[in-house]
Amino acid sequence: MNENLHHITAVAKREWRAYFDSPVAYVFIIIFLMLSGFFTFSIARFFETGQADLTGFFQWHPWLYMILVPAVAMRLWAEERRSGTIELLFTVSVTPLQALLGKFIAAWLFMILALILTFPVVLTAVYLGSPDLGMVASGYLGSALLAGAYVAAGMFTSALTRNQVISFILAVVIGLFLILAGYPPVTDLLAQHAPGWLVDGVASFSFMPHFEALQRGVIDLRDLTYFASVIVFMLFSTQVVLKNKVGR
Amino acid sequence: MINASGLIKNFGYRRAVDDVSFEAQKGAVVGILGPNGAGKTTTIRMVAGFLVPDAGTVWVKGIDVAADPVAAQKHIGYMPETTPLYEDMTVSGFLRFLAEVRGFSGAERQRRVDEVIERCFLQPVRNQSIDTLSKGYRQRTCFAQTLLHDPDILLLDEPTEGLDPNQKQVVRDMIREMSKEKVIMLSTHVLEEVEAICTRAIIISAGKVVADDQPSVLKTRSTRYNAVTLDVEGEGIPAILETFPNIGKIQTLSTDGNRSRLFLLPKLGKPIAADVLETAREKRWKLFDLKVDEGRLDDVFRRITTTEDIREAE
Numbered sequence: 001m002n003e004n005l006h007h008i009t010a011v012a013k014r015e016w017r018a019y020f021d022s023p024v025a026y027v028f029i030i031i032f033l034m035l036s037g038f039f040t041f042s043i044a045r046f047f048e049t050g051q052a053d054l055t056g057f058f059q060w061h062p063w064l065y066m067i068l069v070p071a072v073a074m075r076l077w078a079e080e081r082r083s084g085t086i087e088l089l090f091t092v093s094v095t096p097l098q099a100l101l102g103k104f105i106a107a108w109l110f111m112i113l114a115l116i117l118t119f120p121v122v123l124t125a126v127y128l129g130s131p132d133l134g135m136v137a138s139g140y141l142g143s144a145l146l147a148g149a150y151v152a153a154g155m156f157t158s159a160l161t162r163n164q165v166i167s168f169i170l171a172v173v174i175g176l177f178l179i180l181a182g183y184p185p186v187t188d189l190l191a192q193h194a195p196g197w198l199v200d201g202v203a204s205f206s207f208m209p210h211f212e213a214l215q216r217g218v219i220d221l222r223d224l225t226y227f228a229s230v231i232v233f234m235l236f237s238t239q240v241v242l243k244n245k246v247g248r
Numbered sequence: 249m250i251n252a253s254g255l256i257k258n259f260g261y262r263r264a265v266d267d268v269s270f271e272a273q274k275g276a277v278v279g280i281l282g283p284n285g286a287g288k289t290t291t292i293r294m295v296a297g298f299l300v301p302d303a304g305t306v307w308v309k310g311i312d313v314a315a316d317p318v319a320a321q322k323h324i325g326y327m328p329e330t331t332p333l334y335e336d337m338t339v340s341g342f343l344r345f346l347a348e349v350r351g352f353s354g355a356e357r358q359r360r361v362d363e364v365i366e367r368c369f370l371q372p373v374r375n376q377s378i379d380t381l382s383k384g385y386r387q388r389t390c391f392a393q394t395l396l397h398d399p400d401i402l403l404l405d406e407p408t409e410g411l412d413p414n415q416k417q418v419v420r421d422m423i424r425e426m427s428k429e430k431v432i433m434l435s436t437h438v439l440e441e442v443e444a445i446c447t448r449a450i451i452i453s454a455g456k457v458v459a460d461d462q463p464s465v466l467k468t469r470s471t472r473y474n475a476v477t478l479d480v481e482g483e484g485i486p487a488i489l490e491t492f493p494n495i496g497k498i499q500t501l502s503t504d505g506n507r508s509r510l511f512l513l514p515k516l517g518k519p520i521a522a523d524v525l526e527t528a529r530e531k532r533w534k535l536f537d538l539k540v541d542e543g544r545l546d547d548v549f550r551r552i553t554t555t556e557d558i559r560e561a562e
Contacts, residue, residue: 003351010348014334021336084332088393091296091328092349093321 007094011102012109015076019110028072032114035064040121053131057121058139058215062179062207065111065150070171072110073154074164076103077238081162081245096242100235104155111147115140135217142214145227146207150175152234159241178230182206249274249323249401249431250295254304257290264290266455267304272448274400277427279446279463280435283553287455288435289329292405295433296326308401325394329405329435331386335379339370339389342378343396350397360396368392369418384415391419395426402426404434408441420445439545449545453553463545470543471551473517476524477541481507482533489527494518507536517543 019025036057040046044056080086089099125131150171157170180186182203191199203209210223250272257265265287272278280288293299295306297317306313313320334342343361352360365374368388373381378389387410394402407423408416423432424445436442442449443463451459451466459466467473483506486498494514501509514520521540528535 006351007349010345013348014337014345017341018334018336083335084328084330085334086332087293087298087328087330088326088332088346088390090317091298091321091324091326092346093318094349095318 004098007098008102008105011089011094011099012106015103015106016110019072019106024072025110028068029114029117032064032068033117035068036060036118037121039064046124051129054121054125054136054139055215057118058143058211061143061146062175062211065147066172066175066179069111069147069150070154070157070168070175073107073151073171074158074167076107076155077159077242078162078164078167082164096239100155100159100238100242104152104231104235107151107155108148111151112144115143115147132217135215138217138219139215141219142211142223145214145224146211149178149207149227149230149234152231152238153178156234156238156241159238159245178205178207180206182208249309250433251307252291252295252304255291255294255301255306256303257287257294257299257301263455265294265301268452268455268457269304270450270457270460272431272433274431275428276431276448277423277446278431278433279442279449280433280452281437281439281442281449281549282435282452284437286452286553288452289405291452292326292403292433292435293328296324296403297321298326298328322397323399324401324403325397325399326403327390327394327405327407329409331390333378333386333390336377338375338377339381339385340365340374342389343392346393347396352396364392364395367395367422383410384412387411387415387419391422400430402430402432402434404432406436407434408436408438416441439549443545451549451552458552459548464542466548467543467545468517469552470541470545470547471513471517472541472547473543474514474519474521475541476512476514476521477501477537477539478510478512478524478535479507479537480510480528480533480535481505482528482531485533486510488531489524492520492523494520494523507534 039060040057044059046056049056077086080089090096122131122136125136153174154167154171157174158164158167160170161167183206187199187203190202210226213220213223250270252271253269255265255268256263268287268291270278280291282288290299294301295308295313297313297320300314308320309323311320311323334345337345340361343364344357347357347360365371368391370385370388370392373385378386381389387407391404391407394404402423404423408419411419420441423434426432427445427447434446446463449459449461449463449466450457459469485508486500489495489498489510489512495512496515497513499511499513501511503509512520512524521538525535525538527533
């Protein structure tokens with residue numbers, strides 16, 4: 001097997017196992033499912049709206065991820081740095097890029113697993129009516145991409161510090177910015193004081209318009225490119241930070 | 249196999265390693281000695297490819313470590329000072345992960361893991377979670393990891409730190425056993441260890457190499473080298489000995505009538521025992537005991553790492 005791939009999968013497998021060898025994975029998945037059920041059924045009133053679509057389910061994901069994904073990502077590098085295992089990892093022919101890709105893949109797949117486990121919501125909608133399954137699939141795609149962007153941001157803040165709490169808080173702040181930058185109450189407020197191009201510029205950083213388009217079932221290359229660029233940018237920044245920290 | 253030249257590493261305004269050069273060939277067990285903070289760990293980290301030197305180069309089997317750490321690290325087994333381990337893994341799980349990273353898979357991977365577990369006496373804890381291990385087992389687990397790919401070069405940063413005497417002996421025996429076909433570089437501040445296993449000692453102080461020689465040669469730089477401890481009975485002995493040109497200082501340790509125990513310090517490490525013995529025979533002194541000092545490494549170590557001016561004078 002190609003050495004790059006070999007190292008990436010070895011690191012990814014170790015991270016994946018680390019989630020499930022500790023209670024983290026189970027606690028996270030249970031809380032995630034409970035909260036997404038709570039928001040969908042109690043807050044968004046899935047049953048009362050009388051519509052067989054999953055808008056009420058997906059619209060809360062940016063907020064859920066904002067809090068929960070940093071909890072999954074915060075240990076990725078902070079723990080390696082605190083315990084010194086980073087010195088081991090980077091002296092056994094593993095490069096920072098291979099290691100961070102492995103970690104990213106593991107954390108993202110873990111989020112995708114949690115997302116897949118929300119399938120009963122889809123079953124409920126199908127049982128009660130006939131939702132547009134294309135729209136549901138596109139919504140899931142959007143949510144998975146959104147989770148990937150959060151994971152990448154969380155991994156970046158994790159590389160910045162050996163303190164997991166700081167990493168968590170920084171990741172939440174970045175997540176909050178990326179949500180609020182395009183949130184109508186915020187853009188309206190900004191529009192009163194700033195020129196239109198600036199408001200649009202800031203708003204275009206936001207997850208929201210891209211995620212909403214995917215929720216509506218519109219798979220636009222520009223939205224996919226947006227998520228891909230957020231992920232690539234965050235991974236690249238992580239690599240820069242790591243190279244700086246380890247003196248490479 | 250290892251060749252370092254002109255290594256410099258700064259941390260902020262502090263120069264941790266200042267123009268360090270050395271080389272080591274197969275069969276060598278090189279001990280890096282020095283007070284805490286002298287730059288031992290930083291030097292080893294640069295050889296291991298974890299830190300990039302600000303100036304200078306390390307070649308490992310002809311590979312420039314800073315330019316191609318991935319290739320160089322294939323020949324290196326490295327045990328960091330803090331013995332970092334993934335706490336949530338089991339001993340065998342940890343070793344399997346590292347064997348995989350080292351490029352082994354399937355049956356070959358399992359064979360390698362089993363082999364190092366046996367070699368490092370880890371069988372009793374192989375399925376135990378690492379966070380429950382004692383210090384000695386942690387040390388050996390981290391050591392085992394360095395052997396997985398049977399590297400030509402072992403870099404061990406304080407391999408026996410914090411172990412009990414039996415465990416230290418085990419680690420030393422392992423190092424000695426492997427030294428024939430490898431280059432082993434270890435840092436330590438335990439001087440007895442250097443005498444016990446190292447073929448060469450490099451003493452680093454304030455980031456500079458201040459001595460680089462065989463331990464037995466280094467010991468000759470001790471002020472006590474060739475000093476004589478004497479238990480003797482006879483008339484006016486100290487007065488006679490004082491006339492010897494090579495004896496610098498005479499200390500009387502104890503006296504009992506004409507019998508006394510004396511400590512004779514030579515000038516500049518010159519041999520004096522033969523002269524003393526000959527005089528004793530001529531004057532018919534009664535000699536109970538005579539010991540010649542081989543010199544002490546801790547003495548040398550203290551002198552060259554504390555005062556610069558003594559080194560200049562030599």
